[in-house]
Amino acid sequence: QVQLQESGPGLVKASETLTLTCTVSGGSIRSHYWSWIRQSPGKGLEWIGYMYYSGSTNYNPSLKSRVNILVDVSKNQFSLRLNSVTAADTAIYYCARFWGVTGVLNAFDIWGQGTMVTVSS
Amino acid sequence: DIQMTQSPSSVSTVVGDTVTITCRASQGSGSWLAWYQQKPGKAPKLLISAASSLQSGVPSRFSGSGSGTDFTLTISTLQPEDFATYYCQQANSFPITFGQGTRLEIK
Numbered sequence: 001q002v003q004l005q006e007s008g009p010g011l012v013k014a015s016e017t018l019t020l021t022c023t024v025s026g027g028s029i030r031s032h033y034w035s036w037i038r039q040s041p042g043k044g045l046e047w048i049g050y051m052y053y054s055g056s057t058n059y060n061p062s063l064k065s066r067v068n069i070l071v072d073v074s075k076n077q078f079s080l081r082l083n084s085v086t087a088a089d090t091a092i093y094y095c096a097r098f099w100g101v102t103g104v105l106n107a108f109d110i111w112g113q114g115t116m117v118t119v120s121s
Numbered sequence: 122d123i124q125m126t127q128s129p130s131s132v133s134t135v136v137g138d139t140v141t142i143t144c145r146a147s148q149g150s151g152s153w154l155a156w157y158q159q160k161p162g163k164a165p166k167l168l169i170s171a172a173s174s175l176q177s178g179v180p181s182r183f184s185g186s187g188s189g190t191d192f193t194l195t196i197s198t199l200q201p202e203d204f205a206t207y208y209c210q211q212a213n214s215f216p217i218t219f220g221q222g223t224r225l226e227i228k
Contacts (some may be wrong), residue, residue, distance in 0.1 A: 045165070045208060045219035060216040094164055101174050106212035107155035109176065111164035 002027040004095050004112035012089075014121045018082040022095030022112060029053050029076045033098040033105055036069060036080045039114070040091035050098045050105075051078060085119045092116050123148050123211050127220035133228040138199050142223045144192045144209035153212040156185055156194045159222075160205045168207075169194065201227075 008020035022034065035050040049059035051069040059067050068081040082089060093115050096108035124147035134140050144154065152172040157165035167176050169185035172192055182197045196203055204227050209220040 044221050045210070047217040047219070058215060062216070096164075099170075101170055104153070104171075106153040107167055107170035107210065108157075108165075109167045109170070111166075114164050 002097065002110050004097070004110060006093060006095050006112045006115040008093075008115060008117070010116055011118050011120055012085055014086055014119055015084055018085050018089065018117055018119075019079060020093055020095075020115060020117070021077050021079045024076045024078075029071065029073060029078065034069075034071075034078050035096050035098045035108060037094045037096055037108065037111075038089075038091040039094065040088075042088075043091075046091075048080065048082075048093075087119050087121065090117065090119045122216055123214060123218050125209055125211055125218050125220040127207075127209055127223045129223060130221070131224040131226060133226045134199060135228050136199050136201055139195065139197045140199060140225060142194045142196075142207055142209075142225075144187075144194070144220050146190045146192075146211055146213075149189045149213070151213040152188045154185070154187065154192045155210045155212070156183075157208045157210065158203075158205045159208065165208060196225075199225075 003025045005023045012018045030053045033050050036048040039045050049069050051057045066083050071078045095112045097110040098105050099109040100106045126145045128143050154172045156169040159165040168179050173185045184195045206222045206224045208222050
């Protein structure tokens, strides 16, 4: 079955760019939409955005000016880039499959284990 | 953005009880409402999508209902493994938003 695994640095300096990668195994990245979600004690669960392998994306307006979600079809991976990070971006970052039982995308049915990212000053 | 408000924030109960968690949307969110269970140190797990569609492999003691602005998650005959935090999430309009969570604790 499809599994997701996040990877990337656990520590990022303030004002720099956070880059995480999600590797999709057990299925093709072409088959679904893929998303990034983060979780922090202060803001709970926050949807960051989603992408399709064609390059189509949709971002949370609260982060839109700083975020990019990119795909590498050859590696079956997608990545998150969040620039100009601050302490408020400290969180557990999850990648997830955006899915819908009726074909209408409406839930996240498969999640990675999550990776903790701390922004240091 | 649609604000999702869950109640209660926490509930203490015992094995065998039935518990109902409510999620209210600040605007009508159709039926695109999902429920997740999260245990410490783990990613959220999808239980229910489209308000009432039980995910494959999820026990039938979990059920969801509602539409528009008011939704409920009911867990019947609580089992020890059900003690966790539960979140609702709407996808009727972007950005997708989550509730703040309901912590289910053993009394």
